[in-house]
Amino acid sequence: MGAGEERRILVTGAMGQIGLELIDALIAKFGSDNIIATDIREPENDYDFNFEKLDVLNKQNFEQIIVQNKINQVYHLAAILSATGEKNPELCWKINMDGLLNVLELSRKYKFRIFAPSSIAVFGPDVGKIALQSSPQNPTTMYGVTKSAGEQIAEYYHSVHGVDIRGLRYPGLISWKVLPGGGTTDYAVEIFHKATASQNYTCFVSEETRLPMMYMDDAIKATMQIMDVPSEKLSIRGGYNLPSLNFSALELYEKIKQKLPNFNCQFVPDHRQEYADSWPDQTDGSIAESEWGFQLDYDLDSLCSIMIASLQK
């Protein structure tokens, strides 16, 4: 799309944890007439945005919506996440890969810009504590396999077919508006819901588990920011590492307890511990910082304050 051209934006998987927040931010910036939210499922509550039901595997319908609405940017969020993906690896591959391929092929034809998120799940147990941009990608979950392959296919469509695709390796995202959709980092959201409802929480990873995390507003900021960077400034198309917060599950509990002293949490790891153990503790986001100036606004303390205050309202 050319500079100054009006944005016509479509979001896939828009009813998910990230989508519902991204839509609000896009509407605030570009106006509700220019945003089309789509998902395979209908919105749960009353809504005041444009919505179309779309299964990203239905390429014909996808194409129709793109053409009818003169779309020039797609935020492609439709996916199956890690815990759900391990239960149904075939579905995870189908939606994450075929869905992405459909967007890429449609962009080849209609020349729209794509945002397609990757994940820290591209890394595997050999990554070490801090994942660098170039750390090896040996994922041990089907979800990670699809994200790693997704990065490669994004690089291929960019370099060979000129598709303007951009991606971020999101860490675990902590937000209060929407419950997360079956990922391994969900404990860092669930714990706040229990704490603010004056209930105890049983955390499904161990006390010492550390995973890269970020407050949702920082993720939305990065998502909007990367879509505005001039194409020639981007050296990576599959997924930029982002700087992330680094705290253990116990440290998160202790921070919440400082603010809500009656809250109690116990740690009883389940099968998701294995996925958590295969991922890094922290990510090095220095390339995103130097190439397009990304910075986190929230640390653990401000994240906890805003999560608790928002959920208590």
Ligand SMILES: NC(=O)c1ccc[n+]([C@@H]2O[C@H](COP(=O)([O-])OP(=O)(O)OC[C@H]3O[C@@H](n4cnc5c(N)ncnc54)[C@H](O)[C@@H]3O)[C@@H](O)[C@H]2O)c1
């Ligand atoms: N939330 C996180 O912590 C996190 C971390 C890393 C990466 N990501 C990535 O960000 C993206 C969005 O994640 P999220 O947390 O919002 O996920 P989510 O599970 O909350 O939402 C995904 C949405 O996709 C929809 N969907 C599923 N199959 C579909 C299909 N065939 N057609 C259309 N829609 C379909 C679902 O109905 C759901 O609303 C995904 O690509 C995910 O891998 C998320």
